[in-house]
Amino acid sequence: MISEAMLKLGTTRSCIRELFEYGNQQAAIVGRENVYDYSLGNPSIPAPAQVKASINAILDEVNSLSIHGYTSAPGALDARKAVADDLNARFDTSIRPENIFLSCGAAPALISVIRALAVEDAEILAIAPFFPEYRPFVENNGCKFVVVPADTQQFQIRMDKLEEAINSHTQAVIVNSPNNPSGVVYTKETLVSLANVLTRKAKEFGHPIYIIADEPYRELAYDGVEVSFIPSIYPDTVICYSWSKSLSLPGERIGYVCVPDQVTDSAQLFAAVCGAARIIGHVCAPSLQQLTVARCVSLRPDVEAYDRNRKTLYDALTSYGYECAKPKGAFYMFVKAPGGNAQAFSDRAKEKNLLIVPGGDFGCPDFFRISTSVDHGMILRSLPVFEELIKTQV
Numbered sequence: 152m153i154s155e156a157m158l159k160l161g162t163t164r165s166c167i168r169e170l171f172e173y174g175n176q177q178a179a180i181v182g183r184e185n186v187y188d189y190s191l192g193n194p195s196i197p198a199p200a201q202v203k204a205s206i207n208a209i210l211d212e213v214n215s216l217s218i219h220g221y222t223s224a225p226g227a228l229d230a231r232k233a234v235a236d237d238l239n240a241r242f243d244t245s246i247r248p249e250n251i252f253l254s255c256g257a258a259p260a261l262i263s264v265i266r267a268l269a270v271e272d273a274e275i276l277a278i279a280p281f282f283p284e285y286r287p288f289v290e291n292n293g294c295k296f297v298v299v300p301a302d303t304q305q306f307q308i309r310m311d312k313l314e315e316a317i318n319s320h321t322q323a324v325i326v327n328s329p330n331n332p333s334g335v336v337y338t339k340e341t342l343v344s345l346a347n348v349l350t351r352k353a354k355e356f357g358h359p360i361y362i363i364a365d366e367p368y369r370e371l372a373y374d375g376v377e378v379s380f381i382p383s384i385y386p387d388t389v390i391c392y393s394w395s396k397s398l399s400l401p402g403e404r405i406g407y408v409c410v411p412d413q414v415t416d417s418a419q420l421f422a423a424v425c426g427a428a429r430i431i432g433h434v435c436a437p438s439l440q441q442l443t444v445a446r447c448v449s450l451r452p453d454v455e456a457y458d459r460n461r462k463t464l465y466d467a468l469t470s471y472g473y474e475c476a477k478p479k480g481a482f483y484m485f486v487k488a489p490g491g492n493a494q495a496f497s498d499r500a501k502e503k504n505l506l507i508v509p510g511g512d513f514g515c516p517d518f519f520r521i522s523t524s525v526d527h528g529m530i531l532r533s534l535p536v537f538e539e540l541i542k543t544q545v
């Protein structure tokens with residue numbers, strides 16, 4: 152017998168993947184240049200040159216048994232130390248290498264933390280709009296998935312709704328800023344209010360309510376906006392980071408979980424994360440990538456190309472009449488669907504080979520997401536289609 156739940160997950164594609172595959176089929180028919188694919192969040196700028204240089208140097212300098220061998224389960228101590236040192240230098244923290252678990256990207260980092268918190272009746276909150284994979288991550292790892300409805304004006308956090316969603320079973324809130332899909336960066340005021348609510352509720356229920364800070368986009372911010380370091384605002388914060396977007400390395404599967412000492416029950420939580428990683432089978436992240444990020448940990452991406460895409464799309468779409476909170480980070484825009492039904496609007500766009508993701512799976516069915524990590528030429532070719540679609544919307 153086969154697990155029904157896993158069978159279902161394995162046989163249904165996300166609507167992002169559906170659109171992406173459709174785009175590939177259409178490209179074979181109408182030509183790649185006539186498909187405007189805004190579906191996937193795959194980085195469109197190459198990894199910095201120093202990444203390749205570091206990999207070459209490692210291949211030359213380090214003996215091949217260490218490059219390709221197993222490391223310790225949570226990662227090589229030197230690499231974990233490089234990550235801790237970088238965080239301490241940037242955020243004035245006292246993180247130790249022993250607080251860092253190197254993971255195969257943000258996804259298994261998140262799953263390990265969720266799994267580590269999966270006590271009986273555990274609930275994990277996500278704030279709409281949210282990365283759709285949170286739902287299967289939470290629901291298939293022993294917790295109830297609870298959605299905090301969106302602030303559809305600014306895409307900050309509706310504290311009244313957050314407070315309503317918390318109860319004695321709430322174990323954690325997933326916070327993703329800069330946000331996928333809105334591109335919004337939570338302000339410091341938002342995060343301070345969030346911290347106040349969680350502190351009050353944790354006291355009321357007599358147990359910690361953790362923030363799981365999902366931070367693959369931490370380094371992607373524009374207009375000089377500040378991306379607050381959440382552990383400095385709320386001590387009970389566990390970080391899930393990844394170099395998938397910041398260094399354009401999604402295929403290398405490298406990231407980390409950081410459980411600082413200031414977190415309540417830090418040592419036990421870290422050990423439980425290690426235990427969860429063990430049963431998921433993602434201990435010992437790729438050794439070559441551990442060595443690479445240790446050498447590249449202080450590199451920051453050149454976001455100029457994403458910024459140009461963001462400005463071009465935001466200016467053009469709002470001039471046609473689309474409504475959208477201005478993105479200040481990540482590489483997405485979350486746009487209100489003309490007519491109010493994003494699935495219907497996305498279907499109309501699809502007929503013109505414009506692939507935009509309806510927001511239902513992100514918890515906002517009236518909005519669609521476009522990924523701005525795309526080719527600038529494609530953006531320019533697609534603008535007349537965006538304009539025609541809104542003009543012809545009845």
Ligand code: PLP
Pocket residue numbers: 192255256257258259282327331365367392393394395401405406
């Ligand atoms: N969290 C968010 C918000 C994401 O957008 C993604 C990937 O797109 C992930 C987590 C997973 O990242 P990774 O590739 O590091 O597993």
